[in-house]
Amino acid sequence: MLHMSLERFECTMLFWRREGAGAPPLPLALLLLAAWAAASGQLHYSVPEEAKHGTFVGRIAQDLGLELAELVPRLFRVASKSRGDLLEVNLQNGILFVNSRIDREELCGRSAECGIHLEVIVDRPLQVFHVEVEVKDVNDNPPVFPESKKRIGIAESRPPDTRFPLDGATDADIGVNSALTYRLSPNDYFALDTQNNREQKSSLSLVLRKSLDREEIQEHDLLLTASDGGKPELTGTVQLLITVLDVNDNAPEFDKFTYKVRVLENAFNGTLVIQLNATDPDDGTNGDIVYAFRRPVSPAVAYAFVINPNTGEIRTKRNLDFEENKSYEIPVEAIDKGHIPMVGHCTVLVEVLDVNDNVPEVTITSLSLPIKEDAQLGTVIALISVSDRDSGANGKVTCTLTPHVPFKLVSTFKNYYSLVLDSALDRESASAYELVVTARDGGSPPLWASASVSVEVADVNDNAPAFAQPEYTVFVKENNPPGCHIFTLSARDADAQENARVSYSLVERRVGERAVSSYVSVHAESGKVYALQPLDREELELLQFQVSARDAGFPPLGSNVTLQVFVLDENDNAPRLLLPPGAGGAGGALSELVPRSVGAGHVVAKVRAVDADAGYNAWLSYELQAAAGGARGAFRVALYTGEVSTTRALDEADAPRQRLLVLVKDHGEPALAATATVLLSLVESGQALKASSRASAGAAGAEAALLDVNVYLIVAICAVSSLLVLTLLLYTALRCSAPPAGGACGPAKPTLVCPSAGGSWSSSQQRRQRVCSGEGPPKADLMAFSPSVPPCLSSAEATCRREGDSEYLQEPRQPNPDWRYSASLRAGMHSSVHLEEAGILRAGPGGPDQQWPTVSSATPEPEAGEVSPPVGAGVNSNSWTFKYGPGNPKQSGPEPKKQTQVSFLLRRKGEASQPRQ
Template sequence: MPFSWRGNPGARSLLLSLLLFATWETQSGQVHYLVSEEAKHGTFVGRIAQDLGLELEELVPRLFRVASKGSGDLLEVNLQNGILFVNSRIDREELCGRSLECSILLEVIVERPLQVFHVEVGVKDINDNPPVFPESKKRIIIAESRPPETRFPLDGASDADIGVNSALTYRIYPNDYFALDTQNNREQTSSLSLVLRKSLDREEIQEHSLLLTAIDGGKPELTGTVQLLITILDVNDNAPEFAQSIYRVRVLENAFNGTLVIKLNATDPDDGINGDITYSFRRPVSPAVLTAFIINPNSGEIRTIGKLDFEENKLYEISVEATDKGNIPMAGHCTILVEILDINDNAPKIIITSLSLPVREDAQVGTVIALVSVSDSDSGANGQVTCSLTPHVPFKLVSTFKNYYSLVLDSALDRESRANYELVVTARDGGSPSLSATASVSVEVADVNDNAPAFAQPEYTVFVKENNPPGCHIFTVSARDADAQENALVSYSLVERRVGERALSSYVSVHAESGKVYALQPLDHEELELLQFQVSARDAGVPPLDSNVTLQVFVLDENDNAPMLLPPGAGGGGGAVSQPVARSVGAGHVVAKVRAVDADSGYNAWLSYELRPEAGGARSPFRVGLYTGEISTTRALDEADAPRQRLLVLVKDHGEPALASTATVLLSLVDSGSAPKTPSRMSIGATGPELALVDVNVYLIIAICAVSSLLVLTLLLYTALRCSAPPTEGACGPGKPTLVCSSAVGSWSCSQQRRQRVCSGEVPPKTDLMAFSPSLPPCLSSAEETGERESETEHLKEPRQPNPDWRYSASLRAGMHSSVHLEEAGILRAGPGGPDQQWPTVSSATPEPEAGEVSPPVGAGVNSNSWTFKYGPGNPKQSGPEPKKQTQVSFLLRRKGEASQPRQ
């Protein structure tokens, strides 16, 4: 049920009270902060704009400013974010002395409309001052007649800190004669005394040296020490006395060295040696007194020994001690107050008050940078001061009042050419000779956002493996901005666009500060091969500037898809399919074909087939092509073979690790008279009258015609090259053909392989060269054959570079029915008298270790006619008893049975 203020006078009274209290708090503007002394420049104090209820956008238009009451520029406010921070060193002891409460009072003034706020910043004391004794060494003279338990007062140490940081404790190293006693009185002050523990014997020990240590209560604790030198003297019962306790003397500050200041005279009623008096400064003696005056110990005359300076010290307080020469000397004391009289000997003084630092580089000419005031403590012409500015810089001094100047901008600034100026202000008085003084001011040129972030290059290419973990880091972009501070603070973001039906932000993200690019989900090479997008870099200036960089992310394939068997016809799957086979077929007859595809790329999609033997069965009369999947007979069938043959074909890819699938083929052996008229080559999944196969001889004729066309074109090209090439020394020589073969990652590489020509000799070489024809689809018409040959001709003229992300072509997936069987052929002769080598064919890959390895042009499709052969045990998956040297050669394609012509 919603709350209603109507009919509820108590609630309305409470609301009115809260509003009045909030209004009083806002108008009173009492904000309290706390900061530690000695805080570094830029230390955060508080969000003054937020605490005073002011919007950041109002600070500059409403002329927000902060004035400190007698504390200088210790604190400052950043007008961009409204944060109060430490601007200069804060010394609580210098600011408040020994006061327990120390605060900096700020007056915040906001105009349009005018508002005044009072802010109090408390300064917290830290333990930064160690205890300090009045002197480092303290001499104490004690008569040996003093009884035990006699107390000798000591001057305690002072600590400039307050509270627990100034709580002092004392300790003295163990001593048989003296102990330390500290007593606190009602006034919360402590008295420090040295207590005599046992009687002294000057003849045994004439002097005692003790180390007194003062420890404050801060963390970490600080210490101070003083060395107590205790001299034991004989008894003397009369001390010298002065005529008065305080003497006052005046001396000009230009007095010559050795000028007499005063002559002292003390009297001692004792007789003899106990009445002889010596004069000295009473310890501790200030360094100012020691550098300015000297005392004659016998006559008591005090004279000047250095130059006196009225501006440095106007009054000297000298404590003098008169000591007799008795067995136990006794001393009398007096104080001399020396007043220094001023003369004209002072150089001018310069005070520079900063107003608008740093200066923006787009500041207008005439902008006031700082106020300069000069003064001279002298009088007359010696106190008249003139100012000048050196060296020649884009600034000048403008006189505003007597001894007051304004430092203004004289010409335009450019931070990119110069970011800082060191100015020297010289003040010279009118004396003769004149005295001068200089002051330096560093003017920093503030940056204006006039440079956009820049990348090292306009485009980056990134490679990422598919199936990456979500949120993985794939790349880091980095842009630099020539500006400074906030204007150079770069943040990164994606330039959003659509990738298909999804947004780009669903694939990748970029970290706004570091520029790291992350993949938000696993990438799939089969779904997305290239992800191209832009990353924007924007600075924090006002107005902000930005620039873009393009990232091309290539998704690399991994073997994450197993081979998939093509179903027979429009339906079915990888189940068993029955195929009738006549018993009269001979060896090498193709009876069926297994077809499979792989969604991966490169070697991950290169499929191989192998026949799995039946457990406990006899050797099967069938075999399967290693790369074609064609099932053919290894021998003639006889009556001893079982009428039903069940073959298990394993289809594997070449990925790491390899993935595999299994297909089952059922073959029914029937007599020749009862066998149906079906093509000798049958593929699993090829059903229906529209896919009726023709006899294999038709395909052989088509393949031979295609190879003949290629041979004629090759001979023509060779003749043209021979005519244009320079003559060679002999008829036989090494050629430089270009061999196109597959690399390990599925891309094609062009390499120069050494090839030996077929040369004429006394005995003609054998003509059984291996001929490979490109695979042709079944049932091609004459027009299609002609177009296919023309495309092959164009392919030979202008070789095409295949896409690195290759797949098996449609003809390879559907089954290459026009493969040429060369089980009986294949004699490659390197030259006359050379050894004959038996090479394997595509359709009959022999598992023997001495057999060669055939590498088809992976992914080339039906236009491929280049093959790479490696003879010997080159297959790492095969092993043999005797390794043979692997030989890789290339050769020309021609029809089987055509005699080789000797080359001229």
């Protein structure tokens, strides 16, 4: 039967009737009843004790608002602290029924209230309901007397109305079922007197109605019957055997018929409870009193107390426990030592006072672990119940949780709590929590107990792999073996297990016309980067690409890192000779005419060579090798310029044809070399003058031809100049208005520059260039400087040619010692520089690829012919500085010129030049 607030239910019924709707229909009444029960947070049922198996208790699923179909999927279950097999729920129809015999007296003893507390738990989501099932008492226990026969001795001298206390019967039932009434078998001498004291304890006494006469009746046999108030009533009987005694006619008497004493439950053994005092007016042995517990002695009293027979002191015998017995009723009798002993009676009521001697108990059930770090606030993690056997403030328990944790306790019902999530979790900050639930009572001093809960936080993929730095720089020597390991990448993921398992992959892109995957590969698990093929610094100086790190979570997270691979130069390119177009022969020999009249120090030829390597690997030196038929000691070659000059005056003894071998080698380890053959033809001065005259005559004829067409030439020059100016203006306007192209980088044509006659210099007007890192050949400017080149005599002679075409003159020139240079160039840069006698400085794929300059001025040795490489050039150095001015004072040459310094900025690969304002 479902219990609820009758007042609220009657008010609702009354309101229904006042509105004229009559009595509400039964389904609606049941619905209101269930709603009130759910609102109160607890269901109440009642069931009589001794109910048979299967007895209907209530429709618990319907009253809790649960569908029958969801009982099994949601793991509907019932838990009880007491015997869990008394009640059971049928999961098919949601009915709570009696499962086994319920004995109220065994379950609750003499307590006025008796109930079974049930916890109804369902999952998905987790919900807890509390159900109280009240066990109704039935009259199943008859009154029971302490003994079936009781012998009483009464002196014949006792006056009428003398009272003799009797032990009443006890009934294990409660309420009306334990309300006892007594009746005595009919007789003329004795009657019953029942009185109830303030403690609602009944006092049963046998009252003498008239004097006894032992000579008339020596013994009275009476039957005392006790009946309870149940229906049907149950009875118990005791046989009273009353013996009439003679002589000793004064019994001991106590001051009070009832004594009340309080004692603490933690009293020490032997603590004095009370000292009784009875008096007897008789003399002698008839007045000597012996104290004793009236028989039969209750086991609880005999266990806890002891009485001194001579002094009447009652002391504790064992430790008292308020939780077991809150009070004791001790019947005491005082017996004199007369021939016919007489007895006085009293009752001692001992009230045990509670002491805070019980520690609270904490029980944790229904753990939902582990909990994900992205769980919603308010998620229930565990159910906690606390209890304390003490009473009053000693039994009032408060529950607390370890401070500074993202959880809290929520009180659900009396001493029941839910452990819920109070703030966001982060497994990377804390992967587990050790929670301590502390239950503290209200005693003084308070007692407390604690229970530990280990809450593990499950990982969620909320952290992407991270590299230690956004960009890595790696240096790899060229000509590496295929498949060599060049670097190892490592990304750290703060997550755990699969969410932290990182795999690496190459971000595909184009490097020029090839994919980056054709150069390198990345191991997916270890992050090791391998070079798939040998790298060539002359082809690719910088390889820049990205590697992606991605975890195995769902959804996966990832990040990228940039890897810059600089290819370091190795000496793998031998010097390459630059020969004039007319040089022929199998070996590509250089042929020159030398007048026999020249003196010492005259430059007769120059050997030009370039090296595609960089740094010391491209720094060239020249050595003269002994050749068959050569004039002994007549010629020498400058160590760093390659200029072949005479060491003495030539004479008739020198062979007319001289064959010199010049060894050109770099400074690499090991050094690489090439051999140049120089063929010198010694001629007379007249022949040289004829050759010179022919050249002069050709020049004069050309000058006359130019004079004839002077007017036409001026007009043509003006027209071409105007067209060139218009073209440059249009080109500049288009370049300024058009947006920069993002990815197309092509090789830039080098601009040819003609040196002037006065030693001035000029550079290309190409100021703006695009340089792509790793996506194509680099661009560079072509700049020229020459302090000592004669002016162009004709249009053919004035034409500036690429590479070696503009660097060769028909006749050797006198060395000019008036310039020297200093350089600081970044090692490994792709652009190369070649400084020659004509003052041409080239950089880029169109010209010779040489990192360190080759000084090709015809400076006599050793004063100005030896130029050391730019030692100390830093990695980031990217500038050249050229100076020309007064030469070495030891050298002879043209008039000293004003010193001028020209600085060139060589842009590194990957840097875009900015237009000058």
